[in-house]
Amino acid sequence: MRLVSLLGCLLCITSFTYSQTVIYTQDFSNGFPSDYTQETSASDGGWNAGYASSLQSQYFPIEDQGSGQLIATNDDDCGQGCDKSNDFLKTDTIDLSSYTGTKIFLRFDKFYYDAEYQNDQEQATVEISTDGGNSWTIVKDVDGGAWARESIDISSYGGQQIRIGFRYNDRGGFLFGWAIDNILVEVPTDYDIKLDSLFAPSSHKISNNPISMDATITNNGGETITSFDINYVVDGDTTTDNISNVSIDPLSNDNFTIPSGFSPSSTGEYDVTAFPSNINGNPDQEPSNDIETANILVYDTSYQRKPLYEVFTSSTCNPCQPGNENFENIMSNYPGDAVTVKFQQDFPGNGDPYATDESVDRRQNFYGVNAVPNMQIDGGWDGNANAFTASLHENAADRPAFVKIDAEYKVWPDSQQQKVEVCYEIQSKMWGTMGSRNFTMYSKNGSRVQIKQ
Template sequence: MKKITLLSLMLYLGMCLSAVSQSWYSEDFETVTPPAFPANYTSVDQDGDGFEWFTYDASGQDPWTANGNIAGSESYENTAQALTPDNLLIIGPLDLSASSGSPSMALSWEAGATEATSTGWHEEHYSVYMETSTTPGTALFSETLAEGQVLYSRSVDVSSFIGNSAVYLIFRHHSCTDEWRLGIDNIKVRTVANDDAGVSEITMSDPAMLSSGDQAITGVISNYGANTITSVDVSWNIDGGATSMETLTGLSIPSFGTYNFTLSDVWTPVNTGSYVIEISTSNPNGNSDANLTNDMSSKTISIVTQFVQRLPLYENFTSSTCPPCVPANAQMLSLFGKDPQTGINAGKWSLVKYQMNWPGIGDPYYTTEGGIRKTYYGINSVPRVEIDGGWDQNGNALTQTIIDQYYAAPAFVEISSTYTIIGKTVDVSVTVNAVSDIAAFTSSNMVVHMAILEKETYLNTNSASNGETEFQFVMKKMVPDAGGTSIGPLTMGSPVTVNDGYTFNGSYVLPPDGQSPANLAVEHTVEEFNDLAVVVWVQDLSTMAVHQSAWSVYTCGAASATSVDATCGAADGTATASSTGPGTIYQWDDPSAQNTATATGLAAGLYNVVITDDLGCQVTTSVFVNDAGGANVVTQAIPNSCVGGATGIVNLIVTGGTTPYSYLWSNGGNTQNITDLTLGDYTVTVTDGAGCLTFRSASITDPEPIAATSLITSSNGNNGSIDLSVTGGTPNYSYVWDNGATTEDIMGLAAGVYSVTITDGFGCTMTASYTVPVNPISGIASVDAFSELTIYPNPFNSSTTIEFTLRNEQQVSIAVLNIVGELVYAEEKGTLRNGIHKVHVAGDRLAPGIYFVKLQIGESSVTRKIIHN
């Protein structure tokens, strides 16, 4: 009897399992040798372009790294470039007669866009059919993939085909172009389990600000089963840590339907960084889930402390031989204008225009570097515009809404850049600083691109066939080349500076067309060097995402001047000015207001000149014209002893000329040497006995001020202390405290205010007061708010890290004070939970020197000295 009961139980369980999930067809392509398909597969190239479905090993590509072989169809191929596929993958006939009696049946598969990004080429469109012939009828399912490198699990109800002995599955790749590659895998036809749910998508914000506090747990639940889901358990964890669970009730998710959920629980991140959240379902309708493999989804979320304004980069691929480029360029010009700092979108865009070598003979200002950018983006038609490495549309489709959309996206890296022009040499300096640590910045493929542009060109119309006569922001050279300069990965608080430049070779040339571009090794196509600009940007070469861009700021050239002495008593001296800037205008302040580089007919005296270069930048310099044969004068300046004092001295050593000498100083003095001088510049006119004039100037400086920084230990009785560090002035220092102490540091102090007078080696003094607080633990039954405070490295260069452990939840802020106690940087960290925390202090915020970091934790604080090299 026992054996019969056991056998009956086994039979019953087998029938139950069969009813729960029975597979009638399954294919994962692992038994074939790519590019071949299984025997019952047929690929049809309906568009006739010679490209059709194939199999390949995709294990080296996201999102297929765990899949191996998959089926693929392309909308872009490296040689043929953009494709417009209409490709059928027909599977069958399939005999589903064994499914008779099944309560329901589903078709499921996995889909994804390979070698693409969320800002790139992922919008593959496909449809799925189940038919009784090889001709597709009404699609059971159609979609355009919303993201790249994301694996989508899809299911549709095919219960109407239960028991059919000859059916065909058809996957159709169509209605898209110039993306990359659609992938399909793990195709299954199976009996639908009664209760089968899973988290198909996590919709939480990424990145998220640390200051925003609680992060809502949100996502999408998909019902893969036959029964309507009325309740389900949802669990989540961060980085594999403690799991929280919540039961959702009152639901009504139909078979193959979805539900957007928000849990009542929240996640409160306490530090910046990248976190992996896993969300899964269980117990749909209070029953065991029939398929545990589709329950969970995960997502990496970056928590950041700050972001900066984004300046979107527009890369415009165009040509003077392209008729459709005319309205596209006109549309962009109407929205942007010719000056990035004026107009309705001032400060909202940067622009690089690449002239292409097609259609026809192409634009004469085509460069091979522009061609490299074209190939990088997979562009095979113009006009085409990439916005921050994506968008990939005709510029005629650009609207104010799109501009505002890209401008509103936060950026987590800031760029500062300057450039100079000296002759035909353009030198560029770029500093890149990540203001937050996000997952994207861990890429080793981050580069800085620098593009030298001509703001407007007119001569590249010799091969024009579209009627355009002017072109804005035309790329002339990328520095050092189209590959950029590697800077990745990026780390918050560790700025990266790149200095580079390019000298245009030879003379200007206008090539006949884009098929015969200029040889930049011996010639150039710059129409006017005073019309150049520079755009820089940070891009991830692997994802194509542009994280930030900037217009480089022109730096004025350096000015200098020389003179030729005048004949004593005559007006025949000269002064010559020069500037390293391009093409200059001169304005002298001599009686004739001369406006040439060299001013002539000058009597002895001081002359100033304002130099304006062709970019509108002004610099000023001065020069003395002396009388030939006058006195030889050497100055010796002795600085002040104390800051703000009047102990400076200028001594003159006078020889030659004709004695006696007379002196007239700019402060009214008439002696050879002047004393009791304050900070400033002093000019002297020395007249010899023959009336010949000699001019000299000298500067009186102050020493660095005496400054003291303190490290104060609070007092719990008489154990407080003040530890001073003194800089500036002139060593050695002496100390007089108001409690009678004469040492630099004092200890054994009760709580209170202590004053000290510090005297340096020249007798200069500085007085300061310091407060020793009462130890907050004294007299109360509480524990320290924090422990284990460390700062590393210290001294530091690019950044330093403050690491501390909280014993309980506390409000935390950080302040950095300079050596005289002035606040130079502050940051609110909000309420942090117990545990280990890290705060980064960026070196680029601070000049080299000694600083104090004050960490405020609840009602307590701790101050530590840091040294920035």
């Protein structure tokens, strides 16, 4: 382990410039490419080019990457009964005849749920043809998620003329869709680590030093990685650890624990910046994808947290019932350990007798939720109650709390007077390290008391 200045390390990762060999690229900036073709039985024409705002719909809200036009097929917008069982987008011929015995990667941005609805499961595949489009071979069954960069090794097609196809299949259901942007075929640089994530606790009790941190990387280069350095920066000081005796093939991932745990000397908030370097003894040739950050609150005293769970559901939503049952079954093992508020909604169908204007307003205007079931954990998880787990609850409850509130409610039968007594304690030491904070209490009748730090 060694300590060096942040400036010195940044010079190490930015002093070298390399470039991959670009064979083919398409960003749809000019709309639907004139040399592309497609097959479709859909009434909306299948794949369409445009901006995210014009291609999205209520249940397939394509996030705007800010990169201009893209191309997408939207099953939700096409409507019930629309046949998108074979929306097949095809490039023109791409010449790989000059690239034999070298790595060739296909990369593109994807926005795809890979979701199921009413027992129908959508599918997205990437396919390649070497005979002008007469026959096709699947090279990737695409996984779901928000916008992400997909990379596929197509080196075996070197020396040939190929076409690339993107096939969406709703399998006869009423599902969501698939959006694509920034297609690239390239000969990659030899040494390129993409730091996918840095896992560090959001809070840490100082008596439990050191802080353990984990990371996930992808080998985005063309050579197998056998060793590399992982660096992390805190308060201007950089700690470097060497990771060796590994074998990470091109486009493969690796998870590891950073050997040198971080041991803060005092409480407060710490920003951690991590980046890889020294790949097989060589500089990282693409430093733009190297950096990940984390923020850690270090404390010495806290209270036990009771997480707030807000569950958005509806009696007209088929997946909502199993979501509610899953949540209740899990929380039955933690009686009194959380605060739960359920908000009935007036969609996807009409007629939920428990939906109110207030519950709909909470969903639409506070959280911007446009689908149910939905669940918020302390105002931030934004997940599905069907995916709620005991570990999610335990992680939420393990977060430190620096305010303790006890309340007692009284009603006098004769006068019908009501009284609420609220007692609170604040860990003033930690409150001060967290910057300016407001502490506000609201009563049910709308009056409020505000205490400003």
